[in-house]
Amino acid sequence: MLPTTIKIGAVPFAVNTDDHEQSNWGHIDYTTQTIKIASRLAPHSAAQTLMHEIIHGIEVHFEGNSGEHDESKIQRLGNAILLVLIDNPDLCRMIETLRPV
Numbered sequence: 001m002l003p004t005t006i007k008i009g010a011v012p013f014a015v016n017t018d019d020h021e022q023s024n025w026g027h028i029d030y031t032t033q034t035i036k037i038a039s040r041l042a043p044h045s046a047a048q049t050l051m052h053e054i055i056h057g058i059e060v061h062f063e064g065n066s067g068e069h070d071e072s073k074i075q076r077l078g079n080a081i082l083l084v085l086i087d088n089p090d091l092c093r094m095i096e097t098l099r100p101v
């Protein structure tokens with residue numbers, strides 16, 4: 001199940017599925033603060049796509065929007081981070097304790 005919101009820096013993005021998206025798997029919109037994921041994707045593909053869009057958001061939020069996007073690098077980095085999180089549940093639990101209450 002997709003999260004309903006992803007916060008990147010100070011910006012909360014609403015995460016929605018998109019039934020009409022045929023060509024792209026996902027999209028991040030900085031003006032409406034939304035991340036759309038194609039509803040036809042299986043769970044693992046949806047997670048990879050969400051991580052891909054998060055990496056785009058991190059790139060723009062923390063590095064500025066230069067208009068240059070290395071899609072291949074973003075895809076590889078997103079897939080790698082997702083695999084590390086999947087393969088290390090203790091890491092995820094440790095990160096969970098870092099969240100302010």
Ligand SMILES: [Zn+2]
Pocket residue numbers: 052056071074
């Ligand atoms: Zn992309």
